[in-house]
Amino acid sequence: MNNQAEMLDIEENTRSISDYINVVRRRKRVLAITASSVMVVIILSAFLWPKTYRSQAIILIEQQDIPTDLVQTTITSYAQQRIEEIKQRIMTIGNIIGIVEEFGLYTEREMERKTRTEIAEEFRRAVSIRPISAEVVDPRSGRPTEAIIAFSLSFDGEVPSKVQKVTNEITTLYLDENLKDRTAQTKSTSDFLTAESEFLSEQLADLDTKIAIFKENNKGALPEQNQFNLSVVDRTELQINDLDFQIKALKKRKIQLDGDLTQISPSAPTMLSNGQMVLGEADRLKALQSQIRQYESTYHPGHPTLIRLRREVETLLAGGGKLDEYKEMTEQLKQERDTLDALEGKYTGDHSAVLQSKRIIASLESSLAETIQADAELTPDNPAYLVLRTRLNATNEDIRSNSEKIKALREKIERYEGYLSRAPQIEKEYQSLLRDYQNTYVKYQEIRSKKMSADLAQNLESERKGERFTLIQPPELPVDPVSPNITAMVFLAVILGVSAGLGVIILQEGMAAVIFGAAEVTALTGVAPLAVVGYMETKDEESKHNRKRFLIVLGLVLVAILVLLLFHWFIKPLDVTWYILMRKLGF
Structure with a gap:
């Protein structure tokens, strides 16, 4: 084993590019078989893998027709937020199961095998929503910013016709839900403001009643009557002074009449x-x-x-x-x-x-x-006596009448002074009522103004003049699958096949205890060989090699034809591909 390892080290240190080329030539058969096997397996997997089709709709987010300076909408959420909210409302288990059952997306066995939650999760994964943004100028700040002007809605499935129908159904749900949601929001806002307006109106009526009762209970002592009360007190005091002066004059006259009467x-x-x-x-x-x-x-x-x-x-x-x-x-x-x-x-x-x-x-x-x-x-x-006595009686009556007037006027002063003494406390309570009334009235006017704006916004939405979703690209029947990607799979098969073949031959070359070439002999023995004699093939071996080369070329041609046919059938027709290629080349 040690000798083999030493030979491998020597071999690795002494190999050049030509040696690797020779390795590929020596083991081209293994390389071809391995690479072909891997490519065939990957390509067959790509063609046999269930195809997934995608139908897509594009929905434009149109701005309201009436300028916002004239009519303000009551919906203040952003487009992305509304899209997500509508998605959550639509993608409920009940709606999903209804769509699945309506279009038969699952067989009865699959429906029995999977739970409703699993089916809903798979359906949600098959639905894709992507916003479409554009750079616009913000009218408030005047700066360019990214704004969502539309969004795409797609559904992935195995049957093209069902995929189109499901996408169309989801698109319809989105459009209807957006319209219903905006109408409901504006109506809810209007109803809320109406209820608040009625509540504040009742509060104003209640405060009106309280103020009227307060004025009735404190008649004469209200703050706006203070100046009048002061003037009444001043005038009454002047009247009392005048009456006092008259009484004094009458008393003097009485004394004179009494004196005259005693002498007659x-x-x-x-x-x-x-x-x-x-x-x-x-x-x-x-x-x-x-x-x-x-x-x-x-x-x-x-x-x-x-x-x-x-x-x-x-x-x-x-x-x-x-x-x-x-x-x-x-x-x-x-x-x-x-x-x-x-x-x-x-x-x-x-x-x-x-x-x-x-x-x-x-x-x-x-x-x-x-x-x-x-x-x-x-x-x-005695006539003279009678005249004096009549004058005396009239004077006494005038004194009595003026005294009663003074008494009444003093009672009047006491009453009005009571009004003035109660005025500070009355004013405090009265101002509190007026302040509550004024605050409630201001709030009532504000709510009424907002309610009018909310009613306009509701009419705007009901007449479809506000911001709305418009379908600009309806779902089409998908022709080409989105997965698997045959082109990418073929390209990947070629790369993996060649890589696998090279890996196999390198592994075989490393494990084989064989010496190839004079350089390896020199490196191993330390002595250069006297001569190098090349391998000489016989005629049978040469004809055999020629047949192999022909079969290889034929196989490559057949593989190329098969790949073209598969490309034509499963990816794109060759005439269309040729037309696109010519256009890109400028012909």
């Missing part, structure tokens, strides 16, 4: 035809009363003069309507005097019974005098 008799004397002066009833009653008091001190109570004077007094009193009262008092006075005479006959003058009887008599005499005076005063007939 209520009853005016009457002049008879004979020139005799006749006193009035009041004056005559006073004169008779004075005479009675004078004669009582001189005469006995039963004296004719006293009886006559009393009769005249009774007559005058009867004319004044006080006769009954006068008679009663007179009778009581007479009885008390009789009682006093009896007591003085029994007791001394300082006895308690005597003193009490005197007090009773004095009281009756005073009452009797007051009755006569009142009767005299109730029936005045």
Whole structure:
């Protein structure tokens, strides 16, 4: 083994390119068999592998027809985000199973063998969505940026007709879901703003009611009435001052009238035809009363003069309507005097019974005098006296009226001063209500404005004037499979076949304990050979080699024809390939 390893080392160190060429020549048969076998296996695998076809649709993302400066849409998500959202809504297990069953993508055995989740996962892997971007100028910043203007939607499958139908179904779902989603979003926004607007409207109505109740409960003390209240207080104080001044003047007038009235008799004397002066009833009653008091001190109570004077007094009193009262008092006075005479006959003058009887008599005499005076005063007939008394009564009435007015005005001042004292607290509560109302009103106006914009956006979407998905390339029936790639597989088969053949012959050459060439002999023995004699073939060997060469050439020709036929059948027709080649070469 050591000698063999040494020979290999020597061989590796002394080989040149010509030696490797000689190795390939010596073992060309192994190289050809190995390379052919590998290429045949790979090419057969490529042609026998189940073909996968792809149908693709291109959907354009069109901008809204109405300028955004005029109508703003309520959908603010990006195109890529909406595409992914729609994909998640469409690629549900229920939708996928429905498509699979509708187009028969799986056999009954496969449907029974696989779970719904596995089928859905395979379907999702077969669906491919690729955005198509372009460089555009951002209208807000004026800078170029990448924007998604379209996206491709494709489906991979084994049956071309089914692949086209499934792609068309998915495309339809995308278009319908986008339209439904945008309409639903705009409607949802409009409904939300409508509900908010109604809620704020109810709040405004409630605040209106609260403000109205507050104004009613605090009437007169509201902040906007403060200036009016101050002016009312000032005017009322001026009125009170004026009335005070008038009362003072009236009181002075009353004093003057009282003085004048005391100097005039209520009853005016009457002049008879004979020139005799006749006193009035009041004056005559006073004169008779004075005479009675004078004669009582001189005469006995039963004296004719006293009886006559009393009769005249009774007559005058009867004319004044006080006769009954006068008679009663007179009778009581007479009885008390009789009682006093009896007591003085029994007791001394300082006895308690005597003193009490005197007090009773004095009281009756005073009452009797007051009755006569009142009767005299109730029936005045002096015109001058009547005029003064009328003026005095009017002055008293004016004083009373002005006093009542002052009292009412002072109550008014107290009421309005109460309004002013309550004004700061009322203003605080009132401003709080107004602030709530103003804030709610501003928010209500803002919501109403947004609702109008949302309604416009909803109309924009319902009339399909907004941003939308437009199918610009419908799914076509696939003709060429996307996998396996026959061209790449053939190219790979050639490379792997040649590589495998070279590897095999190198391995065989390294394992073989054989010396080829004078250089290897010299390297091994250290002595150069005397001569090198080449291999001489016989005629039989030469004819045999010629037959092998012919068979090899024939085999290569047949392989080339087979490859062309397979290319024509499975990849692309040769006439089309020739036409494309000529166009690229410029012919």
